Amino acid sequence: MKLTGIHHIAIICSNYKTSKDFYVNLLGFPIIREVYREERDSYKLDLALPGGTQLELFSFPDAPIRPSYPEAQGLRHLAFQTPDISGAVKELEGNGVQVEPIRTDEYTNKKFTFFSDPDGLPIELYES
Template sequence: MQLQAVHHIAIICSDYEASKAFYTDLLGFTIIREVYREDRDSYKLDLALNGAYIIELFSFPDAPERPSYPEARGLRHLAFEVMNIKNAVDELRHYGIEVEDIRTDPYTSRRFTFFSDPDGLPLELYEI
């Protein structure tokens, strides 16, 4: 088996409209396709970043909560590259998003910080 790349990341949200607005209006993902699956009472939203398909956003009625703190088992966080982390943090804060203080990775000397999506999924900004 020779893996080529990560194809997509699937996220289940509790408030479809809030998460759709967060990922599109705030983070700038573009919508590839939006499908309502009546048999499951579920939306599936395919999102792209810079033309590359990257996120499937799902809604399911009564989806159970999952621990989302950074040290829980499973997916720790989803990281996005940014050119200027201070500008990105300022923009998030302008929209009322809580963002941790910017830190510097002691091994790479790159700056990074964390914030959360509407369901508390930990998201990272990593300055390249």
């Protein structure tokens, strides 16, 4: 098997409008396409991430809540790299997002921090 990368990451949102605003307007990911699937009463929003990977946002009526804390088995977090972690943190905090203190990875000596999306999904910023 030859895998060449990650094509997309899918997130089911509790409030589609809020999550769309967060990922498009705050994090700045461009919209590829947005569709409403009437048979599922569901929106699907494809967003472009750097390097060609996509982020898919879905709305589904009555989707169950997934526990994040304490840490549960499964996907732990979504990490984005940035060349300026301090600037990114200031921008997030300026938009009302609570961000953990910046820490340094003891193995790579790179700076990183965490914050949450509107549904509590842990997101990491990792300085490149």
